[in-house]
Amino acid sequence: MSEVEEFEALRPLLFSIAYRILGSVSEAEDAVQETWLRFDGSPTRPTSTKAFLSAVVTRISIDVLRSARVRREAYVGPWFPEPLLNDPYEDPQRSVELADSVSMAALLLLERLSPLERAVFLMREVFAFEFADVAEAVGRSEPACRQLLVRARRHMEAGRPRFEADRQERRELATRFFDALKNGDVGGLQDLLAADVQLVGDGGGKAPQLSKAVRGSESVARVLGKGFHLLFRVDATVEPQEINGQPGAIFRDRDGKVITVLALDVLDGQVQTIRSVTNPDKLGHLGPVADAWAIDREVRQARRRRTS
Template sequence: MTRAEEFEELRPLLFSIAYRILSSVSEAEDAVQETWLRYEASPARPASAKAFLSAVVTRISIDVLRSARVRREEYVGPWFPEPLLTDPYQDPARSAELADSVSMAALLLLERLSPLERAVFVLREVFGFGFPEVASAVDRSEAACRQLMVRARRHMEAGRRRFEADRSEREELAERFFAAFREGNVDGLRELLAADVQLVSDSGGKAPQWGRGVFGTENVVRALATFLPPFARIGGVVEPHEVNGQPGAIFRDRDGKVVNTWTLDVLDGQIQTIRTVLNPDKLGHMGPVADAWAVVREANRARRPTD
């Protein structure tokens, strides 16, 4: 097998490692490309291409994350990960870990970790690497990696909700939610939302957003019921779609351009959080991006007095 063939076989794994460390599709793709350049330039073939390439992409991702954290501290408004529609890496033996670790909620928890803690947690907890491989990847001793893992687990468990909905329950609830949303069924929406539900958006100051968020059942129901009719009237489409392994949707304008994405956090049979990503810089990997400001202006003009 040639180096290029080896690399292409491992590309899905490398991207999945980088995305979980960086929470960015574009940065993960860049890290994978840089990994290939280093592999291509390496004078000797490593004994294990998987171990070598995983270590390289991890180190590159750690370096990128260190600089990205500074930018995130200056970010305008709430910051969310770049939406991921499909995780290219699949491993039946670790399907639960892989699915859980890519959710918006889990990625936001990972933001609490230092870059080293995050890399160790991702390699060990998510992908099941042995501590010798983890230590080699982050250039630390096995003992140090075990300590990093203990701290990472403590941070993650402190923020993790105790009861997670199973996949079929989440999908069934999401179907009911989007049906009620499209129909303007206020009572149907109300019964699916938790009392302390949050509707929060990430625009980065580059697209409209709901202020600091919309909170509480009645406020969120009102926002949802007010938003959809004029959006549909101007040709907007709500396309239910799994996003970051969670029930969600892609909103498109009449030309099929991406306006934003939604993800739904489901817990105890109700929707706890609706996260929407509007920042156009985070949507480009999904296709042409709409001008959200223009969409909102047109939707406002299309409102009727009864909306």
């Protein structure tokens, strides 16, 4: 097998590692490309190509994350990962663990960890690398990596998200949710929401967003029902998708451009959390992005016509 063939076979794994460390599709793709350049320029052939490439992409991602964390401190409003439609790394024996680890809730929980803790936790707990490979990747001794893992586990266990285990049940609930959303059925929405549900938005100061989180089934149902019903009145469409391994949808304008993405956390037959991503910088990999401010103005005009 040639070097190119070896690299392409491992590309899905490398992207999955980088995305979980960075929470950014574009930055993960850049990290994978940089990994190829270093692999292609290496004068020697590694004993294990998988271990070598995984170590390289991890080190690159750690460096990028350290600078990204500084930018996130100045971020306007809540920061969410870039929505991911499909995790390219498939491991049927560990599909549930992989899906849970890429959820928005899990990635936000990982933000509590230092870059090294995050990398060690992901490589060991999610991708099941041996400690020797983890140590090589992060440039620490095996005992040090074990200590990093202990600390990371402690943080993660304290807030580890739980999800509905049955994927079909999640899909069915999401279908009912988006049908009610499209119909402006506030009562139907409320029936699907947990009592303490919260709605949170990430616009990054570059698109309309909630001024603060909305909490409680009645308030969330009212905000969603009224807001999205008007969105559909200006010819928006909803495209159900799995977002970061959980139920969700992409909303597009009449020209097919992306307006926003909704991601749902589902547990015990109810929606627990709804996250909206409207920051255009985080939507470009899903297709052309709509002018969210223009859409907002159109929705406001539709509301005024409706009430006049």
